[in-house]
Amino acid sequence: MRQNATLKKIAERLSLSISTVSRALKDHPDISAETKKKVTELADLLEYDPNPYAVNLRTHSSKEFAVVVPSLSNFFYHSFIRSIEEEAQTLGYSVIIYRSANDPKIEQNILKSCRHKRVSGIFIAITTETMDMEPFLKLDVHGIPVIFFDKVPQYESCNKICVGDDHAASLAAEEILKRGTENVLGIFGHLNMSITKSRLEKFISVLSQANDHINLNVVHASSADEAEQLTLSLIPNYKKKNFVIFCMSDEILSGTMKAVQRKGLSAPKDLGIIAISDGMIPKLFYPEITYAETSGYNLGKLAYDRMMKCIAGSSFAQTIIDESKLVTGGSM
Amino acid sequence: MRQNATLKKIAERLSLSISTVSRALKDHPDISAETKKKVTELADLLEYDPNPYAVNLRTHSSKEFAVVVPSLSNFFYHSFIRSIEEEAQTLGYSVIIYRSANDPKIEQNILKSCRHKRVSGIFIAITTETMDMEPFLKLDVHGIPVIFFDKVPQYESCNKICVGDDHAASLAAEEILKRGTENVLGIFGHLNMSITKSRLEKFISVLSQANDHINLNVVHASSADEAEQLTLSLIPNYKKKNFVIFCMSDEILSGTMKAVQRKGLSAPKDLGIIAISDGMIPKLFYPEITYAETSGYNLGKLAYDRMMKCIAGSSFAQTIIDESKLVTGGSM
DNA sequence: AATGTTTCCGCAAACGTTTGCGGTATTAAA
DNA sequence: TTTAATACCGCAAACGTTTGCGGAAACATT
Numbered sequence: 045m046r047q048n049a050t051l052k053k054i055a056e057r058l059s060l061s062i063s064t065v066s067r068a069l070k071d072h073p074d075i076s077a078e079t080k081k082k083v084t085e086l087a088d089l090l091e092y093d094p095n096p097y098a099v100n101l102r103t104h105s106s107k108e109f110a111v112v113v114p115s116l117s118n119f120f121y122h123s124f125i126r127s128i129e130e131e132a133q134t135l136g137y138s139v140i141i142y143r144s145a146n147d148p149k150i151e152q153n154i155l156k157s158c159r160h161k162r163v164s165g166i167f168i169a170i171t172t173e174t175m176d177m178e179p180f181l182k183l184d185v186h187g188i189p190v191i192f193f194d195k196v197p198q199y200e201s202c203n204k205i206c207v208g209d210d211h212a213a214s215l216a217a218e219e220i221l222k223r224g225t226e227n228v229l230g231i232f233g234h235l236n237m238s239i240t241k242s243r244l245e246k247f248i249s250v251l252s253q254a255n256d257h258i259n260l261n262v263v264h265a266s267s268a269d270e271a272e273q274l275t276l277s278l279i280p281n282y283k284k285k286n287f288v289i290f291c292m293s294d295e296i297l298s299g300t301m302k303a304v305q306r307k308g309l310s311a312p313k314d315l316g317i318i319a320i321s322d323g324m325i326p327k328l329f330y331p332e333i334t335y336a337e338t339s340g341y342n343l344g345k346l347a348y349d350r351m352m353k354c355i356a357g358s359s360f361a362q363t364i365i366d367e368s369k370l371v372t373g374g375s376m
Numbered sequence: 377m378r379q380n381a382t383l384k385k386i387a388e389r390l391s392l393s394i395s396t397v398s399r400a401l402k403d404h405p406d407i408s409a410e411t412k413k414k415v416t417e418l419a420d421l422l423e424y425d426p427n428p429y430a431v432n433l434r435t436h437s438s439k440e441f442a443v444v445v446p447s448l449s450n451f452f453y454h455s456f457i458r459s460i461e462e463e464a465q466t467l468g469y470s471v472i473i474y475r476s477a478n479d480p481k482i483e484q485n486i487l488k489s490c491r492h493k494r495v496s497g498i499f500i501a502i503t504t505e506t507m508d509m510e511p512f513l514k515l516d517v518h519g520i521p522v523i524f525f526d527k528v529p530q531y532e533s534c535n536k537i538c539v540g541d542d543h544a545a546s547l548a549a550e551e552i553l554k555r556g557t558e559n560v561l562g563i564f565g566h567l568n569m570s571i572t573k574s575r576l577e578k579f580i581s582v583l584s585q586a587n588d589h590i591n592l593n594v595v596h597a598s599s600a601d602e603a604e605q606l607t608l609s610l611i612p613n614y615k616k617k618n619f620v621i622f623c624m625s626d627e628i629l630s631g632t633m634k635a636v637q638r639k640g641l642s643a644p645k646d647l648g649i650i651a652i653s654d655g656m657i658p659k660l661f662y663p664e665i666t667y668a669e670t671s672g673y674n675l676g677k678l679a680y681d682r683m684m685k686c687i688a689g690s691s692f693a694q695t696i697i698d699e700s701k702l703v704t705g706g707s708m
Numbered sequence: 709a710a711t712g713t714t715t716c717c718g719c720a721a722a723c724g725t726t727t728g729c730g731g732t733a734t735t736a737a738a
Numbered sequence: 739t740t741t742a743a744t745a746c747c748g749c750a751a752a753c754g755t756t757t758g759c760g761g762a763a764a765c766a767t768t
Contacts, residue, residue: 048492048518050724061748066726076746093492097432098724101753106429108472116458126448129475133482138489140440140472143461150465157470160380160425186380298660305662328630328660330637382754393718398756408716430754433723712767719760730749737742 049090058082100162107137109351110158112168114146114195119294119322120340121169124193127344128167137164146171155179159186165351169195172236189354191347194340195238201361203354205347209239210246212320212336212368217250219334220288223316223376227259227287229278231296234266243292243320271299272306279307288316288376294325301329311375318376320368331374338368381422390414432494439469441683442490444500446478446527451626451654452672453501456525459676460499469496478503487511491518497683501527504568521686523679526672527570533693535686537679541571542578544652544668544700549582551666552620555648555708559591559619561610563628566598575624575652603631611639620648620708626657633661643707650708652700663706670700 055065060079068075068083069092075083086092100106109132113121129139140163144151148171158166159182166183168190177199183190189203196204220228230247233240244262251258263278265271275289289304291297297319304310304317311317311331319326319335326333343366350364387397392411400407400415401424407415418424432438441464445453461471472495476483480503490498491514498515500522509531515522521535528536552560562579565572576594583590595610597603607621621636623629629651636642636649643649643663651658651667658665675698682696 052724062725063727063749064747067747070726074746079746091488093488095433095724096493097429097438098753099726100429101427101433101723101755102725102727104753116454116461122448122454125473126475129448129473133475138472138474140470141457141461142470143458143465156423156425161428301660302662325660328633328657330634384754394755395719395757396717399717402756406716411716427754430723431756433725433753434755434757436723710768712765714763714765716763717761719758721757723755725753727751728749731747733744733746735742735744738740 048095049087049092050095051092054083054086054090054092057086104162106162106164108140108161108163109137110140110142110154110161110163110166110168112142112144112151112154112158112166114144114169114171116141116143119324120194120338123322123340124167124344124347127341128348131345131348144171146173148173148176152176152179155183159183159188162186163188165189165191165355167191167193167347167351169193170197171195172238189351191351191354193343193347196363203350203361204363205343205350206363206365207239207338207343208365208367209242209338211365212338213243213246214250215336215368215370216290216318216320217247217254219318219336219370219376220251220290220316221254223288225286225288225316226255226257227282227285228261228290229275229282229287230260230262230290230292231271231274231300232262232264232292233296234264240264240292247290265296265299268295268299268302271296272303273299275300275303276306279303279309282315286315288318291317291319291321294319294321297321297325297333297335301325301333316376323371326371326373326375329373329375333375334373335371336368337371339366342366380427381419381424382427383424386415386418386422386424389418436494438494438496439467440472440493440495441469442472442474442486442493442495442498442500444474444476444483444486444490444498446476446501446503448473448475451656452526452670455654455672456499456676456679459673460680463677463680476503478505480505480508484508484511487515491515491520494518495520497521497523497687499523499525499679499683501525502529503527504570521683523683523686525675525679528695535682535693536695537675537682538695538697539571539670539675540697540699541574543697544670545575545578546582547668547700547702548622548650548652549579549586551650551668551702551708552583552622552648553586555620557618557620557648558587558589559614559617560593560622561607561614561619562592562594562622562624563603563606563632564594564596564624565628566596572596572624579622597628597631600627600631600634603628604635605631607632607635608638611635611641614647618647620650623649623651623653626651626653629653629657629665629667633657633665648708655703658703658705658707661705661707665707666705667703668700669703671698674698 051062051065055062065083068080111125132139142154151171191203193205232244263274265274291300317333321335326335346364383394383397387394397415400412443457464471474486483503512522523535525537564576595606597606623632649665653667658667
């Protein structure tokens with residue numbers, strides 16, 4: 045078990061003091077050019093790298109970001125994480141991933157551990173049951189910036205980066221109006237998700253305000269399988285009629301698509317299909333599904349920006365909405 | 377900026393020494409029950425948690441695993457990471473994710489940083505260009521266990537956890553034989569990937585040994601788009617004939633499926649489709665695609681097991697192959 | 709009463725840094 | 739030649755733990 049190079053070893057080999065070596069390495073003006081040269085050369089040779097734990101213990105600052113999500117089996121969060129990781133790497137930060145399993149208890153433990161690790165910052169999508177803001181306030185007291193994303197709390201004065209749910213829903217609704225179809229099957233997620241509510245309300249309002257002949261049927265599914273079953277059982281209602289299915293999320297879309305294929309229907313001939321999605325699933329089909337894009341990747345970039353501003357000091361709370369754009373496949 | 381509780385503070389409040397507090401908290405036999413009680417109570421009250429940096433500095437051991445992958449936009453790695461994270465959490469380890477971008481330089485930096493952080497262990501899928509084993513040997517010298525997974529080096533004496541490429545390929549080949557179809561289109565990845573070679577060889581050998589009337593056409597695609605184009609242009613060759621398409625990976629499958637849908641064909645009527653996959657993509661279609669499963673999730677469990685054995689001391693090198701199983705959809 | 713055992717606890721060093729402060733040469737100014 | 743300024747550098751404390759060792763009581767044994 046060999047040891048890593050330390051300041052002490054370099055100092056001994058060069059008959060210098062530890063402090064001189066430390067200063068030489070960070071180009072401190074007190075140190076002569078000659079000494080600096082000797083030190084950096086030996087440091088290179090020995091592959092010296094400061095021990096992060098010692099540095100942290102001394103300076104109270106790590107170079108790590110934490111990303112906390114309810115679940116890891118989710119495209120959106122994956123894109124988000126990828127996005128953060130890309131940015132972080134350029135500045136030498138590393139990214140630690142935590143999964144709360146949608147359990148507020150676990151979430152609290154994670155936050156506590158982040159506090160004790162003194163992470164540089166936290167990106168978090170909270171659980172659906174997170175009520176207590178106290179752990180977050182405590183982080184604030186300790187000077188650890190928190191950026192909420194996607195699933196954000198009601199609480200006002202904090203930094204939130206959200207998908208523009210209404211915007212996405214209205215983009216989809218408008219596209220449906222454009223197609224001129226009056227029979228619409230809207231498949232939404234469970235109502236305990238905040239996004240369900242906002243997407244649903246906007247979707248309904250845009251459709252109904254524009255055309256009062258719209259025949260809209262709204263159903264809720266909380267899994268892909270459920271969406272599949274629901275679609276299967278509802279498709280017969282639209283027999284021979286021209287109709288459109290709107291899927292609120294990737295999960296629902298994937299269930300619905302199976303049902304559509306199973307019934308031997310194909311878009312845009314037999315029906316129209318449109319979704320709100322990150323983009324991965326819609327591109328698997330031919331024709332590609334038209335969707336309003338909610339990009340985890342974009343959200344990541346925005347969140348990272350905000351984080352950097354917080355770290356730099358500009359810390360007033362702010363809510364940023366990532367407006368989505370319509371990506372046209374051939375399914376409408 | 378409030379401070380976290382420390383041993384020192386607890387000690388002062390209780391007029392004890394720091395060492396006594398430390399020992400009381402870890403249930404050391406030297407400390408009386410009475411003292412232990414007082415200490416733990418105050419510690420709870422103050423929400424004391426040991427400073428991980430101080431602990432690490434002192435003990436030379438962190439509670440962190442590193443997972444290093446070439447890319448994060450890949451189901452397989454995501455399942456793997458999820459799997460590791462699930463296990464790690466139960467023992468209070470955290471998981472740090474690093475992305476090498478398939479660049480050996482970046483990979484080396486990551487490894488160096490892991491060494492200096494003294495991570496408890498490293499799970500790594502190496503880049504396609506990783507030749508130099510020296511950084512890994514150095515980790516070994518420092519007592520940091522490395523588990524290679526999926527993309528592993530040629531080097532013999534190290535711990536490798538791999539997908540059973542031959543096995544998966546032969547499962548698929550056998551299923552094709554079972555169907556009795558003699559026209560086979562095999563779409564494989566680029567030949568610079570090691571998995572391509574092993575899957576291809578086994579696939580060919582199983583097919584040709586069993587039936588010398590097999591008309592096998594092998595092509596290579598290095599992206600989903602390419603697979604789509606290739607499939608589109610080759611399908612006409614099989615006009616009216618009964619044929620099977622084999623897709624070596626998820627990426628290829630997704631391209632191929634688009635082409636198949638575009639041509640208006642459907643399995644198993646017009647053709648057979650079979651793939652090697654993690655399982656996510658095949659389940660999006662109806663009928664679900666039959667596939668030989670290579671599970672990132674399973675691989676994660678195996679890798680974690682191996683890691684724990686290494687940490688516990690049983691450190692002889694070993695190569696573990698995760699044999700895959702056939703998951704029957706309706707596409708054959 | 710002297711010695712041997714327990715039981716419980718504190719001292720102090722160490723892990724590898726960072727940094728305020730002070731100190732010694734060297735050079736410039738008086 | 740003395741004094742003041744400058745350029746370099748080292749001392750030592752601190753960050754929060756862990757742990758070997760030693761020490762003082764309290765008790766049991768001759």
